[in-house]
Amino acid sequence: MIPRLNGSDPAHPDLCVRCGRTARCFIGSVMNTDWICLPCRDDEGEAPGFAAAAQAEQDAVKAGNFNFPGVGFTSADRVFLSERLKKRP
Ligand SMILES: [Zn+2]
Numbered sequence: 052m053i054p055r056l057n058g059s060d061p062a063h064p065d066l067c068v069r070c071g072r073t074a075r076c077f078i079g080s081v082m083n084t085d086w087i088c089l090p091c092r093d094d095e096g097e098a099p100g101f102a103a104a105a106q107a108e109q110d111a112v113k114a115g116n117f118n119f120p121g122v123g124f125t126s127a128d129r130v131f132l133s134e135r136l137k138k139r140p
Contacts (some may be wrong), residue, residue: 057103067091082128083121094135101126129136 067074067088074088082095082104095101104122111119124132 069132070139081108081121083123090139091132094132097135098124098128098131100128 065073065075067077068085069080069087069091072088072090077086077091077093078089079085080087080092080095081101082098087095100122107118107122
């Protein structure tokens with residue numbers, strides 16, 4: 052059995068589902084249920100909607116929802132993350 056390192060794509064457990072690059076370490080996204088590489092998580096943390104998404108997740112957990120799927124991306128988040136990805140070496 053292939054280990055599901057990124058939790059999102061069992062056919063390619065070593066690829067980040069967000070940027071498509073190989074990674075050894077993945078972390079859960081705050082915006083949605085993706086398991087993403089650390090550079091993607093760094094970018095996500097600077098996205099315009101991140102603070103609201105993090106607050107929504109915190110509120111959900113405090114209310115007892117430990118399977119909160121995230122609030123998703125705003126269009127501003129999508130533009131920001133796309134631009135950040137283009138600038139990555
Ligand atoms: Zn990534």
